[in-house]
Amino acid sequence: VTxxxxxxxxxxxxxxxxxxxxxxxxxxxxxxxxxxxxLHTIRLPYFYGIPKIKPNKPHKMRPIVGxxxxxxxxxxxxxxxxxxxxxxxxxxxxxxxxxYLHQLKNNADWKNGRYQYITTGDITSLYxxxxxxxxxxCINRYLTDKINPEMRGAIVQALAFTLKNxxxxxxxxxxxxxxxxxxxxxVAPSYAILTLSVIxxxxxxxxxxx
Numbered sequence: 001v002t003x004x005x006x007x008x009x010x011x012x013x014x015x016x017x018x019x020x021x022x023x024x025x026x027x028x029x030x031x032x033x034x035x036x037x038x039l040h041t042i043r044l045p046y047f048y049g050i051p052k053i054k055p056n057k058p059h060k061m062r063p064i065v066g067x068x069x070x071x072x073x074x075x076x077x078x079x080x081x082x083x084x085x086x087x088x089x090x091x092x093x094x095x096x097x098x099x100y101l102h103q104l105k106n107n108a109d110w111k112n113g114r115y116q117y118i119t120t121g122d123i124t125s126l127y128x129x130x131x132x133x134x135x136x137x138c139i140n141r142y143l144t145d146k147i148n149p150e151m152r153g154a155i156v157q158a159l160a161f162t163l164k165n166x167x168x169x170x171x172x173x174x175x176x177x178x179x180x181x182x183x184x185x186x187v188a189p190s191y192a193i194l195t196l197s198v199i200x201x202x203x204x205x206x207x208x209x210x
Contacts, residue, residue, distance in 0.1 A: 001075065001157055001158050001161045002074070002075055003156075004007075004154050004157065005075065005079075005154045005155070005157075005158045007154075008150050008151045008153075008154040009024075009082075009151065011023055011150070011151075012147075012148075012151060020085070020086075020146055020147050021148055021151065023080055023085060023114060023154065024085060026145055026153070031053050031126075034137075037096070038093055041056040041069055041132075042069060042070065042071045043068050043070070044070070044080055044143075044167060044168060044169050044175065045065045045066050045067040045069075045167070045168040045169070045184055046066055046168060046169050046170075046173065047063065047064070047065050047067075047168045047169065047175070047183075048063075049061030049062060049063050049064060049132065050062050050064060062184050063164075063183060064183075065168045065182065065183040065184030066184055067166070067182075067184035067185060069167070070166075070167070070183075071184065071186075072161065072162045072165050072166065072182070073126040073185070073186065075161060075162055076162045076182070076185045076186045076199060077186045077187070078158070078187075078189040079158050079159060079162070079187045079190075080186045080189075080190050081189035081192040082155060083139075083155075083191070083194060084185065084190060086142065086143070086146070086194060087189075087190050088177075090193055090194065090197045091198040092196075092200060093193050093195060093197070094197065112150050123172050124146075126181075126192060126193060127180055127188060128179065128180035128181070129180060129200045130180055130181050130191075130192060130195055131179065131180075132160070132179065134195075135163070135181070135191060135195045136159060136160055136163075137160075138193065138194065138195040138198035138199065139156055139191065139194055139198075140152060140156050141198055141200050142194050142197065144157075157208070159187070159191065162185055162187060163181065163182050163183055163185075166182035166183065166184075166185065168183070170185075
């Protein structure tokens with residue numbers, strides 16, 4: 001998996017016909033990619049929780065898996081560096097409340113005094129509910145026509161490797177995460193954002209035909 005990812009990445013600056021190939025090649029530092037792949041100490045992550053305290057509501061726990069030394073982490077960091085370039089293009093995604101307010105401030109309709117409707121929604125347990133096959137298909141569709149097929153295939157393959165090999169310790173037992181985004185993986189936010197972007201765009205297109 002890692003050899004194929006590095007091989008396809010190294011060819012990006014020589015390919016033609018895909019505008020994002022060269023940008024993707026520059027997104028990852030050559031020295032760091034080999035450093036990330038050279039993980040000497042491998043430790044099983046531990047599963048634990050931190051409290052989510054809200055006024056007048058029952059306390060819940062936010063599950064955490066510290067996977068900084070797990071063997072899929074170097075691959076996940078590399079893929080995340082590659083996908084970040086595309087995440088920044090997702091107009092529906094805001095990295096902070098400040099960025100959201102900045103977008104509202106520069107909205108043309110807002111400036112001209114037109115009525116605006118702001119709606120909010122929440123996906124319950126987003127990460128655990130992204131099916132592997134659906135998520136990988138969404139990433140493949142998103143990257144189609146953006147980078148060459150070989151590089152796209154290497155990224156999807158590396159993502160599948162990361163998603164399907166997430167193990168952690170809870171108590172005195174070892175668990176294998178069978179579904180959902182790999183908890184604690186560095187690539188999880190980028191993976192979720194791009195997956196939801198594809199799903200949302202398909203949903204918006206379906207409304208046009210209603």
